[in-house]
Amino acid sequence: MTAVTASSSKKQSLMMSRRAGRMQRLGQILGQSFLFSITSLSAFAVLFIFFFITRDAIPFFMPEAGAFNWENLRQFFSETAWYPSARPGQFGALSLFYGSAMVTLGAILVAVPLGISAAVCLSDVLAFNLRQIVKPVIEILAAIPSVAYGFFALVVFAPLLQNAGGTVLAFGFWIVALPILGIACIIAGQTFAARFPENRRTVAALTATAILGVLSLVLLWLIGGKLSGMSISSGTNAFNVSIILGIMALPTVVSVSEDALQAVGRELREGSYALGATRAETIIKTVMPAAISGILAAVILGVMRAVGETMVVWMASGNAAQIPSPFYNFMEPVRTLTATIAGDMGEADHVTGSERYHVLFALALCLLAFSFIMNLVSEAIVRRSRKKLGKE
Amino acid sequence: MKKMFKKIANCAAAAALTAVMAGPVCAGETIVMDGSTTVGPIAKAFAEFYMRQNPGVNITVGESGSGNGAKSLMNKTCQVANMSRFMKDTEFKAAADTGVMPVAHVVALDGLPILVHPSNAVKNLTVAQVREIFMGKITNWKQVGGPDLAIVSVSRDTNSGTYECFNELVMGGEKIGERTEYVGSNGAIRQRVQSTPAAIGYAGLAFVDDTVKALSINGISASEATVRNGTYPIARPLFMFTDGYPKLGSHLHRLVTLCLTEEGNSMIKETGFIATTDY
Numbered sequence: 001m002t003a004v005t006a007s008s009s010k011k012q013s014l015m016m017s018r019r020a021g022r023m024q025r026l027g028q029i030l031g032q033s034f035l036f037s038i039t040s041l042s043a044f045a046v047l048f049i050f051f052f053i054t055r056d057a058i059p060f061f062m063p064e065a066g067a068f069n070w071e072n073l074r075q076f077f078s079e080t081a082w083y084p085s086a087r088p089g090q091f092g093a094l095s096l097f098y099g100s101a102m103v104t105l106g107a108i109l110v111a112v113p114l115g116i117s118a119a120v121c122l123s124d125v126l127a128f129n130l131r132q133i134v135k136p137v138i139e140i141l142a143a144i145p146s147v148a149y150g151f152f153a154l155v156v157f158a159p160l161l162q163n164a165g166g167t168v169l170a171f172g173f174w175i176v177a178l179p180i181l182g183i184a185c186i187i188a189g190q191t192f193a194a195r196f197p198e199n200r201r202t203v204a205a206l207t208a209t210a211i212l213g214v215l216s217l218v219l220l221w222l223i224g225g226k227l228s229g230m231s232i233s234s235g236t237n238a239f240n241v242s243i244i245l246g247i248m249a250l251p252t253v254v255s256v257s258e259d260a261l262q263a264v265g266r267e268l269r270e271g272s273y274a275l276g277a278t279r280a281e282t283i284i285k286t287v288m289p290a291a292i293s294g295i296l297a298a299v300i301l302g303v304m305r306a307v308g309e310t311m312v313v314w315m316a317s318g319n320a321a322q323i324p325s326p327f328y329n330f331m332e333p334v335r336t337l338t339a340t341i342a343g344d345m346g347e348a349d350h351v352t353g354s355e356r357y358h359v360l361f362a363l364a365l366c367l368l369a370f371s372f373i374m375n376l377v378s379e380a381i382v383r384r385s386r387k388k389l390g391k392e
Numbered sequence: 393m394k395k396m397f398k399k400i401a402n403c404a405a406a407a408a409l410t411a412v413m414a415g416p417v418c419a420g421e422t423i424v425m426d427g428s429t430t431v432g433p434i435a436k437a438f439a440e441f442y443m444r445q446n447p448g449v450n451i452t453v454g455e456s457g458s459g460n461g462a463k464s465l466m467n468k469t470c471q472v473a474n475m476s477r478f479m480k481d482t483e484f485k486a487a488a489d490t491g492v493m494p495v496a497h498v499v500a501l502d503g504l505p506i507l508v509h510p511s512n513a514v515k516n517l518t519v520a521q522v523r524e525i526f527m528g529k530i531t532n533w534k535q536v537g538g539p540d541l542a543i544v545s546v547s548r549d550t551n552s553g554t555y556e557c558f559n560e561l562v563m564g565g566e567k568i569g570e571r572t573e574y575v576g577s578n579g580a581i582r583q584r585v586q587s588t589p590a591a592i593g594y595a596g597l598a599f600v601d602d603t604v605k606a607l608s609i610n611g612i613s614a615s616e617a618t619v620r621n622g623t624y625p626i627a628r629p630l631f632m633f634t635d636g637y638p639k640l641g642s643h644l645h646r647l648v649t650l651c652l653t654e655e656g657n658s659m660i661k662e663t664g665f666i667a668t669t670d671y
Contacts, residue, residue, distance in 0.1 A: 085550045159587035234544040319574035343549045
């Protein structure tokens with residue numbers, strides 16, 4: 001507090017004339033304290049949320065003061081049976097943690113490669129005019145209400161997966177794998193050809209690329225055939241939600257990592273070009289390493305977006321509290337923490353069923369702690385990257 | 393899904409109404425109904441009809457689930473709690489503690505048809521078979537004489553009175569298996585079943601249409617007659633709860649007893665439920 005007043009009094013002498021009247025000084029004090037209290041209100045809101053959620057979460061683990069219920073704690077973190085309405089209720093939240101982790105991982109697998117590629121394209125490939133149009137369009141994705149995404153996932157995407165799941169999977173796989181394998185073939189061909197003497201290099205590159213190309217096409221065909229033979233019994237599953245959450249996290253990832261790539265600056269890029277690097281080499285070896293902390297922060301923000309999303313997972317994840325078998329099976333319905341809180345709140349009144357009510361707050365506390373830690377980490381990363389770039 | 397939008401529209405309407413009523417112009421009586429999404433259509437039909445008859449009365453209908461309805465009644469934020477199940481003993485106790493005396497009015501009867509995709513060859517299941525499907529013991533339709541498809545069982549969320557009813561009438565103490573999916577409304581169940589060939593679900597009688605197939609249970613199909621005479625095994629009464637019995641002749645009294653009149657009867661039939669009385 002003292003530091004604040006000291007600095008504000010220093011400013012006061014700068015801002016206010018020595019001859020300012022009493023009313024003017026009073027007005028200044030009032031104005032400043034008004035703004036200060038408004039600002040502290042939002043800071044206090046965070047503290048209050050923490051306080052009230054913790055207060056209502058503790059009784060689940062400690063029904064009476066001092067008597068810690070180890071059995072509840074053990075069940076909560078290590079069992080998968082979630083039957084809040086049974087008597088006595090079973091509150092094994094492991095399956096819920098697993099569901100949340102699974103859809104978040106899936107969303108990140110979708111959003112991070114897509115988002116970073118899009119960011120690179122926006123910052124280093126597209127012409128400035130075009131970028132001014134494309135970036136706002138991508139950012140519109142963030143403005144679509146989550147219930148609209150959920151509606152799409154439930155009514156369009158889920159039936160599509162059920163009726164033509166194999167085809168959709170194979171098609172998606174081809175779209176992703178075809179360009180990647182194409183680029184890989186060309187690069188491998190060039191690298192291979194570099195061993196040959198100058199006059200035979202073009203022929204060698206062409207043959208190597210062609211052979212690799214045919215091989216990878218065969219590979220694509222084999223995997224695609226296997227995928228298109230798959231059938232999905234329930235379209236509301238972790239895969240569906242992962243794709244939709246990935247699209248929802250996309251604008252965050254694109255925006256933040258594009259800012260980071262932009263912040264790298266012209267000098268580094270020009271230096272790299274001056275050393276004879278191609279554009280691809282400049283992007284991969286110079287720009288991206290320099291922007292890596294910003295990109296990491298973008299990924300973390302994307303994770304937070306995915307982990308906290310409720311409406312889409314409640315509508316389209318199937319909400320079956322289980323750890324899929326095998327554990328990596330994304331075609332099984334899962335239940336997340338957020339969906340459980342939203343779905344079980346109605347019957348869980350603190351007057352009628354105390355455990356059932358408090359366990360939801362325990363879930364909320366876990367979510368809150370997770371996003372708090374993630375937030376701190378991303379703050380630290382961003383601060384470090386700013387410092388680093390500032391020094392350079 | 394339509395339900396969800398309706399719900400949102402309702403909330404918006406309710407908010408708008410509250411805003412209007414906050415003004416000094418409107419001096420009419422307000423009745424707030426809240427609770428089950430199953431009873432919702434009846435309550436809305438009643439409210440619409442009643443407001444047309446009595447222009448001074450404002451009735452808002454919320455659909456937040458039976459449990460939330462009971463909660464609102466206890467908190468005195470609604471006068472009528474629409475419930476698709478009877479109040480639990482714990483809820484009665486909590487209500488009595490806050491000085492609210494819940495009184496049940498049976499407004500209609502409802503059967504819980506077991507729904508499958510129209511392409512499914514299965515026509516009849518026993519209650520025990522339905523129970524084993526939802527427990528996760530029967531996992532393929534061929535085990536009950538259907539196609540070779542892994543069963544996708546879909547249940548209402550644990551918030552709903554429909555779930556409580558199903559749990560009591562079908563599951564009978566057994567737990568619903570962990571692979572069962574949960575959705576948030578009757579409409580969502582129908583949506584999932586009509587788009588999923590391997591699905592099985594349950595919803596209110598009013599939600600059966602051409603896009604889904606209702607199975608007969610123990611050889612009896614769900615219909616008005618079989619529900620009213622009690623032969624269809626998965627049937628239940630629908631309730632409106634008030635705080636004490638409303639004063640005779642008051643708006644509240646006339647609203648909750650609307651189901652006994654001829655107009656009330658036809659409204660209940662129109663919404664797809666079964667009236668307690670037969671005119």
